[in-house]
Amino acid sequence: MRKILTADNSESFINEQVNESYHSFHGAVEEALKKYVIPCKIPALAKTGSVRILDVCFGLGYNSAMAVSAALEENPDCEIEVIGLEYDPEIIAKIQEVNPLLPFYPKYKKLTPTNLEFQEGKVKVKILLGDARETAKQLPEDYFDAVFFDPFSPKPAPEMWQVPLFKEMWRVMKKSAILSTYSCARMARDNMAEAGLLYDDGPILGRRGPGTIATKWEF
Template sequence: MKEFIKTIDGSNTLFSTKYNQHFHDLKTGAIQEAFTKHIIPSLKYHKNKKNLKILDICFGIGYNTLSTIYYLQKNNIEINLEIFSPEFDLELIESLKDFEYPEEFKELKSIIEELSKNKKYQKNKLKIELFIGDAREYIKTLKEIDIVYQDAFSSEVNSELWSVEYFKDIFEATKDDCIVTTYSIATNVRLSLYEAGFEIYEINPNGNRKQTFAIKQKKELKAKYIDMELKKQRNKEAKAIYDKL
């Protein structure tokens, strides 16, 4: 197991030597980042649904998936939940049984151990499936996804999971009323989402840190709509991210 790094909310994270980035924002905290950037916005958006399919890109240490389960349990929200998550690092997944998770995840220990050992978990209304391998290929096998946690390492170092072609596959794998949540507010990322067919919105849940979410059809929401055509007119140098040939 690599050295644990404590974030501001007391939860541990890791540092990726492959991508030269921390798994989480140290000044936000691993759990709080999961809540504010992904879980709360997406579950509020789908607050009336009783069945949800979530695509968690990528699993990593599992905070987005585990925080989703914790949040639902804490708030007594009963839904049928399926989570699908690709991850290329098998060694990391197998080490999670020994990871020092925060107290909030104490009741989820059996889930963590099962995922670490068998890469899947299913009990009652919860199903989790981990896929070890190429996220791009895995996405093409999925359908009818309600929520996408777009939480890959940044586009500067992991561009294959931020390109127009990638987001087109996300578009095909999701329902018409899906929501894609991400920490990134970069114009090139937003252009990639937009050119793949998504409409772009901005929220500021903490009052000091903006973030992006995307949906397939423009609608009135408690969020700032980002007119990407206007962005393109005003910033002709801005370009979407495309796969390298």
């Protein structure tokens, strides 16, 4: 893995096996905010007093660390639960090597390949280590308010954008939940629809095309 600096000065890595970066070159922290936290309405959820987030393909955890930071800014008393799905201990170890400007990120440094969970006040964070297509099956149904869906892109990682994993997302999402992802790939959207998710364009940020946001339309 090779470290890079993205356009907003936040660090990321290139995964040389898939020849893809872990974050947008246009800004890893900006991507977390604009592609995940805002479309999933995390500040509004924080006002309700509790937020449960599923961070699929947790990586360095930027997306959920941004969400926790934004939620606590909105409501410092909010109960927040983050479950991350990640299969690579090497990227979890790299959390120690990056310092994004996210108020809650220093707490994420408690996460290592051998310490996969922590609680800090009313914030609980836990990584399920393993293939997300399997670990997702352990999650309770009708549970999450927001799903951050951030695998490598459909070309090198088509297995992550198939109907069975989207069906698991559908199963664990509350009726009101929003799933957000950076990709607008046709295949991803068709498979979301087949899994019972209603998709729409998400925000545009740097990469070609918009992201995708999705909600449950079949209950």
